[in-house]
Amino acid sequence: MGYKTDIDRKLFDTYQFANRDLQEYLVIVLAGFLVLESGMFLMIQPATGYETSLVDALPQSFWYLFYTVLGGGILTLIAAAVTESGYWRHGLGLIIANYALFFFLPKARGYRFYGQGRADALRHFGDIKGILATGSLPGIWYPGEHVLMAQMTMLGVPFDAIPYLTALLFTTVQIVGIGVLVRTISGQSGSLAAGLAAGAPLIYTTFHLSNHPAINSFMIVPVLLTLTELYRRSNDNEYVVLFLLIGVFIIYSHPMTTLFMVGLLLLTAVYSGVYGRLSLTHVRSLSPRLGVAFLPLLFAWLTKFGQTQQAIANVINSQNEATPAAEELQKAGSVEFSPVQLVEKFVTLYGSTTIYFAIAGVVSLVTLYWFLWRGPRYDWGLGTTHFTAGIAIAGTFLLGNLIVKGIIRANRYSLLFAAVLVALALVHSASEQRSGITVVLGILMITSAVLAAGAAYEPNKHMTYAEYDGTQYMVNHYEQGVPIHAMDTSHKMQAFVVGKDSPRYYPADINLNNNIPRNLGYFGADVTAADTFGRSYVMTKTYDTEQHTAPYFTEQQQEYLFRYGEDSLARFHNDPTANKVYTNGGFSGWSVSPDN
Numbered sequence: 001m002g003y004k005t006d007i008d009r010k011l012f013d014t015y016q017f018a019n020r021d022l023q024e025y026l027v028i029v030l031a032g033f034l035v036l037e038s039g040m041f042l043m044i045q046p047a048t049g050y051e052t053s054l055v056d057a058l059p060q061s062f063w064y065l066f067y068t069v070l071g072g073g074i075l076t077l078i079a080a081a082v083t084e085s086g087y088w089r090h091g092l093g094l095i096i097a098n099y100a101l102f103f104f105l106p107k108a109r110g111y112r113f114y115g116q117g118r119a120d121a122l123r124h125f126g127d128i129k130g131i132l133a134t135g136s137l138p139g140i141w142y143p144g145e146h147v148l149m150a151q152m153t154m155l156g157v158p159f160d161a162i163p164y165l166t167a168l169l170f171t172t173v174q175i176v177g178i179g180v181l182v183r184t185i186s187g188q189s190g191s192l193a194a195g196l197a198a199g200a201p202l203i204y205t206t207f208h209l210s211n212h213p214a215i216n217s218f219m220i221v222p223v224l225l226t227l228t229e230l231y232r233r234s235n236d237n238e239y240v241v242l243f244l245l246i247g248v249f250i251i252y253s254h255p256m257t258t259l260f261m262v263g264l265l266l267l268t269a270v271y272s273g274v275y276g277r278l279s280l281t282h283v284r285s286l287s288p289r290l291g292v293a294f295l296p297l298l299f300a301w302l303t304k305f306g307q308t309q310q311a312i313a314n315v316i317n318s319q320n321e322a323t324p325a326a327e328e329l330q331k332a333g334s335v336e337f338s339p340v341q342l343v344e345k346f347v348t349l350y351g352s353t354t355i356y357f358a359i360a361g362v363v364s365l366v367t368l369y370w371f372l373w374r375g376p377r378y379d380w381g382l383g384t385t386h387f388t389a390g391i392a393i394a395g396t397f398l399l400g401n402l403i404v405k406g407i408i409r410a411n412r413y414s415l416l417f418a419a420v421l422v423a424l425a426l427v428h429s430a431s432e433q434r435s436g437i438t439v440v441l442g443i444l445m446i447t448s449a450v451l452a453a454g455a456a457y458e459p460n461k462h463m464t465y466a467e468y469d470g471t472q473y474m475v476n477h478y479e480q481g482v483p484i485h486a487m488d489t490s491h492k493m494q495a496f497v498v499g500k501d502s503p504r505y506y507p508a509d510i511n512l513n514n515n516i517p518r519n520l521g522y523f524g525a526d527v528t529a530a531d532t533f534g535r536s537y538v539m540t541k542t543y544d545t546e547q548h549t550a551p552y553f554t555e556q557q558q559e560y561l562f563r564y565g566e567d568s569l570a571r572f573h574n575d576p577t578a579n580k581v582y583t584n585g586g587f588s589g590w591s592v593s594p595d596n
Contacts, residue, residue: 023076023083026076027090027091030072030073030076031094033065033069034065034094034098036065037062037066037098038101040062041062044058044105044108044109046109047110047111050542051462053457054109054111054457055454058105058109066101066453069094069095069098070095070200070446070453071449071450072094073200074095074445074449075091076090077193077194077197077200078426078438078442078445080190080193081190081193081197081426081427082430083190084190088196091193091196091197092175092176095175095200096172099171100168103168103171103208107161107164112465112467113125113163113463114164114209114210114457114462115210115463116461116462116463116489117463117471118489119461119492120210120492121212123491123496124145125149125162126494126500128146128153128159128162129496129500131146131147134501142252144213144251145213145253149162152166166216167209170219171219173219175199176199177199177221177222178196178419178420179192179195180195180222180223181195181222181226181229182195182198182379182420182424184226184229184230185382186379186424188427189431190427190431191424191427194426195420195423197423198420198422199419199423201419201445201449202352202456203352203353203356203415203419204415205349205352205353205455205456206455206458206461213257216253218412218413218416221257221261221416222416223246224247227239227243228265228268228286231290232272243290247261247294258294260413262291262292262294262295264386264413265290266288267386269290269291272284279376279378283378341554348451349455351448351451351455352448352449352451353407353411353415355447355448356415356418356422357414359422359441360383360414360417360421363422363424364384367380367384379424380424383421384421386416386420387414387418390411390414390415390416391411391414393410393413393414394414422441425441426441426445459547460543464542466585466586468497469584470539470582470583470586470587471497471587472497473589474539474581474582475494475497477582480507481507481509482509483509483510484509484511484538484539485533485538486538488544489541491505494510517532520568520572521533522572528575528576528594529572529590537590537591539590540569540588542587545564548562548563577592577594578592579593
């Protein structure tokens with residue numbers, strides 16, 4: 001029989017005190033760094049000209065402070081998980097405050113908006129303008145997030161600050177949601193701090209900043225699953241009420257997230273039932289009716305809109321077209337990269353995702369081992385089940401003809417539960433006092449957070465005031481019915497500058513396609529603008545001529561992506577069939593006609 005002497009107890013108390021004492025010193029130092037970072041943030045000057053990268057525009061000292069506070073905050077959470085201290089509150093506060101500065105960088109730098117002329121967020125903010133102008137929902141397919149942002153504006157939040165505040169809000173909800181979810185399903189000491197640490201990286205990278213309803217609404221899923229677990233265990237109706245409120249918001253936020261929600265509930269119900277049969281302990285199972293109940297609400301809402309029929313038709317009609325995965329491979333094969341360049345690009349864009357997937361894969365294998373030889377564990381099995389389902393769904397999206405673009409977006413389900421599995425691995429290593437594994441996990445989590453934040457702000461995604469003002473002038477003064485040609489600009493920009501309720505939006509004459517030809521169509525001495533564009537309008541921007549000359553593009557990329565330069569623009573300026581109707585230095589609008 002073991003026993004503890006007074007010496008053992010004193011050594012243990014000294015060890016615990018030392019750990020908590022070091023955590024306090026760490027928090028104080030990080031708070032000082034955050035103050036310095038905030039001071040540098042306040043001294044950021046607006047851009048005086050066009051720049052291709054927000055990251056390169058800021059001093060390196062700012063980024064050193066940002067990544068130090070981010071990594072230190074996660075380290076504080078990991079230490080709190082290991083020692084079961086209360087310093088997780090300080091770590092969480094440091095991370096959220098640090099991200100607040102990060103999310104508002106475009107505003108501090110003086111950009112009009114984060115998102116270029118084809119970004120989905122532009123159309124969504126056009127919807128918000130329509131709500132504010134009319135006080136009603138102007139035919140919006142999924143207005144949940146739009147209504148929330150409109151209400152924030154009505155409460156006094158400046159419209160220009162809404163994109164950054166909303167992005168920070170949903171990101172915070174996800175981080176806290178993962179922490180609470182891990183604490184709920186694990187029930188072990190330190191699991192809340194471990195969940196917060198695993199959820200701290202921007203696992204969806206640039207989508208955390210893009211205000212996309214499909215991603216923002218999915219960030220609420222950890223909260224939804226937490227309520228589901230609490231209801232499964234207690235059968236308490238108050239959790240059902242909260243669950244229904246969040247579920248209805250998700251239905252109005254995005255149809256794909258609603259399908260994810262229904263699938264998550266049904267899979268949880270199946271898992272809890274199977275686990276109850278295989279486990280020697282009694283486990284309440286979740287009724288699948290909880291998920292099925294949302295299907296009539298979803299059907300009743302979405303069938304009111306023509307967009308539903310159009311989306312289904314697009315999926316059916318795309319069966320003979322190239323899949324999104326095939327299109328991406330074709331684009332990638334258009335430019336040659338060296339092996340070193342490929343590795344660098346991959347690590348930059350998907351390094352964080354790869355780290356989390358690798359850890360989650362190892363945890364899934366351990367879960368399978370436990371299931372076969374040591375008996376199932378509910379928390380690990382739940383996370384592994386959903387992670388595996390997410391991988392299967394992402395594979396279907398990427399290989400099938402579905403309207404989903406981007407590896408990160410397609411993997412949002414699996415990425416969420418990869419973070420859950422990372423947290424469970426940290427909880428297990430801490431409880432088993434496996435210091436080596438804990439250190440490795442900590443290093444990988446901090447590395448993942450650094451890579452994710454580094455990939456969040458993409459180059460050439462920042463809209464200038466010149467581009468906004470010029471587009472606003474053109475769409476308010478052009479002759480409707482005459483097409484508008486522009487590079488990397490679509491009808492989404494038109495919705496953004498005038499609002500979806502404006503009569504100047506319909507018909508949306510800015511073509512969705514990137515229909516500016518190379519060299520503005522000047523491939524011969526006798527070619528005119530009218531020969532290339534016909535009766536139309538053309539918008540040219542500094543963005544068009546400078547974006548592909550940035551240093552982060554290789555020479556092969558610049559050659560492949562470059563559309564036209566100053567020589568072509570000068571010829572367009574002297575073309576008798578092109579008449580300049582607007583210019584502000586960074587944007588020009590042209591009326592093209594054979595009669596000019």
